[in-house]
Amino acid sequence: QKEVEQDPGPLSVPEGAIVSLNCTYSNSAFQYFMWYRQYSRKGPELLMYTYSSGNKEDGRFTAQVDKSSKYISLFIRDSQPSDSATYLCAMSPDRGSTLGRLYFGRGTQLTVWP
């Protein structure tokens, strides 16, 4: 079983929709949780960063972490065509031999059509 599971989609929504992206994981040592956005032919760009459980909001983006369920989510409100990209979840432990190693989901391809 892969350590981080993410549905690759593709996901296609109309402009203005609320988008929900999710990842599950199996390693209970993961404490740092990130969401990256990757446009075609570009490097991943950090969107959200959280430590341990809870919610974090930044503009139209909200990240949620539920460690009891080993489940993280990214919500995009009022989605725009410029949000069309691949969204990658990533996580890492805060201790142990794999400290600093970042484990990625496979990415979800999102298209927002006007």
Add this chain to the structure above:
Amino acid sequence: EAQVTQNPRYLITVTGKKLTVTCSQNMNHEYMSWYRQDPGLGLRQIYYSMNVEVTDKGDVPEGYKVSRKEKRNFPLILESPSPNQTSLYFCASSLAPGSPKYFGAGTRLSVL
């Protein structure tokens, strides 16, 4: 401007011809790492470095070498490239192991 710079951006080479992909960051970050990205497999870590002269293997280190002689630079070396190393490569850096990682623009490598 804070950035991670990789060179070259595109490279076509032949099997067995040694090559180096350079990576440089200007943020005084301790931690640097290399990833490869392949369709259906996502991003996988090749090597990482916690500090100068400290490197360790990631998930897919076979066929690669790295060195960290200076804090800002972390080159990726393919001593004898093979076609299965055709991929999109990213360098990343962060202030500390758990800190957010900043990625370079990528190097697209084709080994014929």
